[in-house]
Amino acid sequence: MSTPPRTATSSARSSSVHFLCLRCETRLARSSGEPASPCESCDLASSVTAPSPESIIERCAACGHEELYFQKDFNRRTGIALVVIGAIFAPWTYFLSLLGVTILDYVIWRVVKDVIVCYDCQAVHRGYPPNPSLKPFDLVIHDRHVYGAAPPGAEEGH
Numbered sequence: 245m246s247t248p249p250r251t252a253t254s255s256a257r258s259s260s261v262h263f264l265c266l267r268c269e270t271r272l273a274r275s276s277g278e279p280a281s282p283c284e285s286c287d288l289a290s291s292v293t294a295p296s297p298e299s300i301i302e303r304c305a306a307c308g309h310e311e312l313y314f315q316k317d318f319n320r321r322t323g324i325a326l327v328v329i330g331a332i333f334a335p336w337t338y339f340l341s342l343l344g345v346t347i348l349d350y351v352i353w354r355v356v357k358d359v360i361v362c363y364d365c366q367a368v369h370r371g372y373p374p375n376p377s378l379k380p381f382d383l384v385i386h387d388r389h390v391y392g393a394a395p396p397g398a399e400e401g402h
């Protein structure tokens with residue numbers, strides 16, 4: 245029983261769940277190994293704990309919902325900002341800055357891990373191995389959660 249050495253990046257293997265308090269909607273975070281504790285803001289009892297870092301996330305750790313999606317843990321706007329900065333400096337750097345940020349953007353995109361997000365409560369599960377049965381964000385599933393079983397105006401046949 246030995247875990248294979250994974251020393252490519254020696255960053256601490258910690259996982260966490262970020263979710264909103266059901267009452268006051270404060271953003272709460274629980275790391276794996278941390279006991280469940282009430283909301284820091286309104287003291288509402290919460291039994292949410294983060295599963296251990298090796299867990300495959302199959303249901304939301306915050307609400308138990310089974311429909312989840314994954315997405316890059318990277319704000320796309322940061323990437324766009326990088327490209328804009330590169331473009332601004334392009335005339336002075338013989339466009340090397342543009343090339344630089346393009347590479348940087350690509351590298352960030354490759355290095356950044358996926359996070360698993362709950363369709364129902366938007367809880368974010370960070371630092372877990374990918375679950376092959378999950379799919380990227382799907383607007384149709386998202387709308388079903390926001391608007392109910394059927395999209396507005398759609399008549400479901402019997």
Ligand SMILES: [Zn+2]
Pocket residue numbers: 265266267268269270283284285286287288
């Ligand atoms: Zn609260």
Ligand SMILES: [Zn+2]
Pocket residue numbers: 304305306307308309362363364365366367
């Ligand atoms: Zn959830």
